[in-house]
Amino acid sequence: MKKKSALKKPTPLYRQKTPKRKNPLSRRDPLCDDSEPGSYVLREEPPEIPPRRAPRCVELFAGAGGLALAASNAGFEHDAVLEYNHDACETIRANQRRGYELVRHWPLLEGDVHNQDFQTWNGRVDMVSGGPPCQPFSIGGKHGAMGDRRNLFPEAARAVREIQPRAFVFENVKGLLRESFAKYFGYIVLQLSFPRVTLRAGEDWTEHLARLERIKTKGTEPDLRYSVVWRLLNAADYGVPQRRERVFIVGFRSDIRVPWSFPSATHSREALLRAQWGTGDYWERHEITQRNRPEMPSRFARFANDPQLIRQPFGRMPWRTVRDAIADLGEPTRTESGARFPNHVLQPGARSYAGHTGSPLDEPAKTLKAGDHGVPGGENMLRYPNGDVRYFSVRESCRLQAFPDDYVFEGSWTENMRQLGNAVPVELGEVVLRSVRAALERHDATATPRLF
Secondary structure: OOOOOOOOOOOOOOOOOOOOOOOHHHHOOOOOOOOOOOOOOOOOOOOOOOOOOOOOOEOOOOOHHHHHHHHHHOOOEEEEEEEEOOHHHHHHHHHHHHOOOOOOOOOEEOOOHHHHHHHHHHHOEEEEEOOOOOOOOOOOOOOOHHHOOOOHHHHHHHHHHHHOOOOEEEEEEEHHHHHHHHHHHHHHHHHHOOOOOOOOOOOHHHHHHHHHHHHHHHHHOOOEEEEEEEEEEEEEHHHHOOOOOOEEEEEOOOOOOOOOOOOOOEEEEEHHHHHHHHHHHHHOOOOOHHOOOOOOOOOHHHHHHHHHHHOOOOEEEEEOOOHHHHHOOOEEEOOHHHHOOOOOOOOOOOEEOEEEEEEEEOOOOOOOOOOOOOOOOOOOOOOOOOOOEEEEEEEHHHHHHHHOOOOOOOOHHHHHHHHHHHOOOOOHHHHHHHHHHHHHHHHHHOOOOOOO
């Protein structure tokens, strides 16, 4: 007779491991009554919060690296830095070879932006930034604008279309706002607002503009759109020792719902005049004795005669002057080997003539210029109080553009000054980009559920 087999217990679908219990006394809750032995509460360890990743960016039209340096200072990490000009690329490479920290990991791509496929960075990049070549719109240029082959705003719009960043920042010269370019500037803004509404075959830019205007006024919402604002900023108002006006165009993707405006100015001309001709703090800080100070211009006499103006709290710091920027450099040397600072070498041949009198020592510098064929005659000069002039050295020009002293330029003085004349002042770019990054972080903080 067969023996009945014992019934087997069903195998569980899953097995739950019992976690090891630690010494409960080490987990005692301080709010429990310790008078009762064993009175404690076990708490779960809080989940590890991964460190916040640095926002990523792609830099277009990088030039010598002014805006890219600003992005690095603002906490962005670069997925790509694109530039066409070989000499500008060599400037960046020279600093990479020297191990300069901010640039040594930049993925530098030298080549024509028309040939670049931007899909590579789709979904990976938080911001696209850059300064499309300014010659088509520059007051000192040929004013070719939309007909100039160097007008690369359509390529900037294509980069936004293909990458779809959360934000973009583009800058250009004040001449972009000239009345004769007003219609085309409106076209640029609408292209960046609706980057997927592209130019059709056989359609010219004015017809494309009309179609974009109809889309905007109708209120239809293309699947990719940006909220775009722009403003003309003066670098001197943000602590740069140069009166340099640049147009900044900033856009946030429509899903980034956070209020944003351009940062407020931190410096002012009135505060500088008060420090010079009211309190005299400016001269005392530079240890300029009374007998060695220049005469007060007659138009500023009110600052000496009106005590109320002297005491008035303007709430801003004084504009920084050429003297503020370069005083510790000393005079340029005749050879690089004798210079204490890199690129601080005298360039001979400066002369003053009508309309080109250089930058006064005790004011912010005039706008550094590049020109089509090197430095325009008579520009980019320092004018001493006695009327003498000389060219700014490359290092002095770096200071006026807020490039760091460790950042070097190689090659001829003319080529270096061309690169600097086309650059964005680093500190001005940094102020804007820090603000954009803060807006993205505010959006992330409100969009992410709180853990506690």
